[in-house]
Amino acid sequence: MSAAAFAKAVDRNPAFARLVNRHSLALFNQAAQSVACNRLHTLESRCARSLLMTHDRIRMEPFVLTHEFLSYMLGVHRPAVTLAAGVLQRAGLIRCTRGKVIVMDRPGLEAASCARYDTTRANSERLIGS
Ligand SMILES: [Zn+2]
Numbered sequence: 001m002s003a004a005a006f007a008k009a010v011d012r013n014p015a016f017a018r019l020v021n022r023h024s025l026a027l028f029n030q031a032a033q034s035v036a037c038n039r040l041h042t043l044e045s046r047c048a049r050s051l052l053m054t055h056d057r058i059r060m061e062p063f064v065l066t067h068e069f070l071s072y073m074l075g076v077h078r079p080a081v082t083l084a085a086g087v088l089q090r091a092g093l094i095r096c097t098r099g100k101v102i103v104m105d106r107p108g109l110e111a112a113s114c115a116r117y118d119t120t121r122a123n124s125e126r127l128i129g130s
Helices: 003-012 014-040 043-058 067-074 078-090 106-112 116-128
Strands: 094-097 100-103
Touching: 003 014, 014 043, 014 116, 043 067, 043 078, 043 100, 043 106, 043 116, 067 078, 078 094
Parallel strands: none
Antiparallel strands: 094 100
């Protein structure tokens, strides 16, 4: 869809416009939470948060997520992600093999994640549903 066609669809359909606005707000909230998280929390907890958010969206296992792509998501070098994922894996929370991730212990991964995960998920569910 072109940008012009998208803008026209938003102008002509108030329900679609509300949905777009709610998604935009959810995305802005998520970005703001990520900025705070990147400044305040450990790489392991940020890694756990990113894995949970990906798990929420993909809803299947295993899901494809390379350490390289996760390093882009977290804004760190890939070897740092390998170390953080190793901590989570040795704790029995995830299993990583060949760019695929399996969440072995979701409650444990949630406990390892920073509190921002719950805040972001609650905001997103409030705005756009689960
Ligand atoms: Zn955090």
